[in-house]
Amino acid sequence: MSDGTFSAATSPSATEPLALVTMPQRPLGARDVRIKVRAIGVNPVDWKMRSGGPLRFAHRFVGPSGPLVVGVDFAGDVVEAGSAADLKRGTRVVGATNFARKQLGSYATEVVVRDDQCAVLPDAVSYDVAACLPVPGATMLAALGSAGAPPAGSRVLVLGASGGVGLTALQISRALKLTAVGVCSSRNTAVVERFGATAVDYTKGDPLEAARAHGPYDLILHAVGSATYPLDRCRPLLSSRGVVVLVVVRAADVPSFTFSRRVAKVLGKPERTTLEPLVAWAASGALEPIIEARFPLAEAERAHQVSKTGKVVGKLLLVP
Ligand SMILES: NC(=O)c1ccc[n+]([C@@H]2O[C@H](COP(=O)([O-])OP(=O)(O)OC[C@H]3O[C@@H](n4cnc5c(N)ncnc54)[C@H](OP(=O)(O)O)[C@@H]3O)[C@@H](O)[C@H]2O)c1
Known part of the structure; x- marks a missing residue:
């Protein structure tokens, strides 16, 4: 050896x-x-x-x-x-x-x-x-780029809010003073709220309908997949400049992100330029x-x- x-x-x-x-x-x-x-x-x-x-x-x-x-x-x-x-x-x-x-x-x-x-x-x-930090953080930063770097006060809806990507996205949203709403199950509403987001419980009624009340959204970070939350149900929740960013991409989504400016896909690709802000947020306690x-x-x-x-x-x- x-x-x-x-x-x-x-x-x-x-x-x-x-x-x-x-x-x-x-x-x-x-x-x-x-x-x-x-x-x-x-x-x-x-x-x-x-x-x-x-x-x-x-x-x-x-x-x-x-x-x-x-x-x-x-x-x-x-x-x-x-x-x-x-x-x-x-x-x-x-x-x-x-x-x-x-x-x-x-x-x-x-x-x-x-x-x-x-x-x-x-x-x-x-x-x-x-x-x-790397993949989840780079994914959210790429999604924000796809949405044209929404300014403070913009609204973000995170589908899959309690996972690795989702919780990172909520905390980055909080650091950037974006208003976040997170779709999660009952057992995870507390953790979503702990990071400053409004929790929408998908086990209680129609989560997209419930999320509509907190919109419209400048970014919908779609970290679950369009089989669960169909794109044609997400798009009406967008603001006039809003974008649905697919973190999970299915073959059926290809026409949407190819032909619609309102749908994009991301590949989180960490490199120093994306890692440095993530490390800074972790050092300040903003990312935990x-x-x-x-x-x-x-x-x-x-x-x-x-x-x-x-x-x-x-x-x-x-x-x-
Ligand atoms: N494009 C990219 O660059 C990229 C980067 C990272 C990840 N991804 C993909 O994105 C997906 C998410 O990644 P991840 O690391 O966040 O995964 P993860 O940590 O495994 O996500 C698990 C979380 O998803 C939640 N969840 C499951 N079904 C849900 C539903 N119907 N509605 C809302 N939340 C739901 C679960 O909460 P409950 O138990 O409460 O349901 C759980 O907390 C994966 O498919 C991954 O491969 C893509």
Whole structure:
């Protein structure tokens, strides 16, 4: 065995279970940094990648060769830096891997990414908190961009308000002085309200009808899917400049976001420019992720089973 990373990886077969494997250490490019991973944020894409779908397809074409190492989000310490990298050994960072740059995923003891995929972590932000931020935060920031950066006072409706994306979106809304309404189930109304949003309980009547009373909305962040909350029921809740931003995209949505200016889709792609404001909000306490559970990396499968229930409140973490 070489001085490799110890990663949770799947075999090329999409249905293979996760397995811990030792892999050879990756060489560093000039702007790359090697990071000892301290915490990993679990996102649904991590298990979705294991069973096919467009991102897995893309990974096969443009990703690194060898087994699929899943995972995107991480926080840790720089242990080695390439000659042109702007991060020094010993720096605490948060970041996200990018398979389009031939990088392996973040379910590992060590990752190699480019310096501009990381932001420096102040001492005030723990590795656990930081690892919750990248994909959910980048997704909300991208959605706000799609909605034309709505000014303070604008109204935001979050469908799927209690999940990793939803709770992050509510807190970013609060930080930007946007007025947020979150659709969630009865058990999660308190957490939605804790972050300054109005909760709409989807178990009590028609949630879109109930949300209408708090609109119209300049952004509807759709983090559940149009099979549950159809787009033709969301669009009438928009203000004259409002946009429905799809976080979950179905094939049936393609005509809507292709032909309508009122519907967009996002892909949360964390990089330093998006990570820095998230870290600043976390340092000030404006972003305060809820961590439902932490699992050892070796129990990534268990974390995926929990995530697949679709019932997670906030985030799940893996710890190498
Ligand atoms: N496009 C992108 O870049 C991007 C980025 C991140 C995530 N995503 C996708 O977005 C989706 C959400 O991600 P996530 O990380 O937030 O997932 P998550 O944390 O697993 O979301 C779980 C939450 O969804 C809530 N929920 C389930 N059904 C609901 C419904 N009918 N109405 C309202 N809330 C409901 C659950 O609350 P209850 O138990 O109370 O129902 C639970 O708290 C996933 O499909 C993910 O793959 C896409």
